Amino acid sequence: MKLYYRELGEGTPLIILHGLFGSSDNWLSVGKVLAEAYKVYMLDQRNHGQSPHSEEHSYEAMAEDLKEFIETHGIEKPIVLGHSMGGKTAMTFAVKYPDLLDKLIVVDIAPRGYPVHHDVILEGLFSINLNALESRQEADQQLARFVPDLGTRQFLLKNLTRNSEGQFEWRINLKVINDTIQIIGKGMDKGLSKALPTLFIRGLKSHYIKDEDFDLIYQLFPGAQIESVANAGHWVHAEKPQEIIDIVRGFLGKS
Structure with a gap:
């Protein structure tokens, strides 16, 4: 599937995936700042934004969409950042194709299952x-x-x-x-088979990544770092954009 995307900046490729009910422009403000040092691609996932619609809506399908996008555009070893549903897509892609990305950043979603709450x-x-x-x-x-x-x-x-x-x-x-809303909430039963620099970011006012999720995160993504943003809920990037930018820059600069 050929996804709609926005492209900004030059340098190391950084792909950003939005969450459920979202689109690429949700990350435009943060993307513009990160584009000062990276080539940022902000994608509309299938059935969202300006990308095509499909009867299939699963993390496996969205991971394949991402793979197709990377291959079509000749992108070498991108950093992949995903929020919420986009974070699950990014995790699924990283587990299936660990050699196709350089680093993984997951924003306010854990690899566990979630009950339907929409x-x-x-x-x-x-x-x-x-x-x-x-x-x-x-x-x-x-x-x-x-x-x-x-x-x-x-x-x-x-x-x-x-x-x-x-x-x-x-x-x-x-x-x-x-x-397919139940599929969107499903958990992951497989993790990375080898080391990959991975960062999880959570909003402390959000319930999506709880302290009790840490063990599962470390189990499936060995060596992962977890950062928390105070006074932020699930839409961390909208509520605390500068904090997100600083955390992402710090992680990419160290890893």
């Missing part, structure tokens, strides 16, 4: 009647019945666009994401 968000998105929708403000009002947090609604509604006829539609493949 039910209300999905219900809210499906509740919006796109055929009758007249404005983004109206969509926000409808979604607010399910998602009270304004920031989360703004993030989700970035996926709302108009087609050539002016009608609202979703950029994300909402049906397939809903049908």
Whole structure:
């Protein structure tokens, strides 16, 4: 699958993968700064952003998409950074193709399984009647019945666009994401078979990487480093962009 991507900077290649319901522009601010020292590729994963839709939505498929992207663009040994769903894609890719990347950075996701917890968000998105929708403000009002947090609604509604006829539609493949949501939460049962510089970053206000996840991280990714960002939740890069930049730069400079 040929993924949509944004490309910035020159130097050592750094590929960034967004999370569920996200897109490449979620990382644009951080990517612009990192592009001062790296050639940054920000990808839209399948069924997200401006990339193609598919009936298959699994980490194995997304890892193969990443492999195809690297090979198509002739990228040698990139650093791969993934957030949330993108972090699971990055981990899956690293375990399957450890010789194709130089370093791995995983943001606010552990290799464990997660129970389905996006039910209300999905219900809210499906509740919006796109055929009758007249404005983004109206969509926000409808979604607010399910998602009270304004920031989360703004993030989700970035996926709302108009087609050539002016009608609202979703950029994300909402049906397939809903049908495969249990797959998105699945854990990993295999880890790296050889050493690879690996960094996990977590927000201390997030529940995605808990202290009790450390043993599994070290088991599957031997020698991994774990850094925590204070006063940050799951969207660490949006809440504390400078801290993320400093941690990533520090890791890449030392490793």
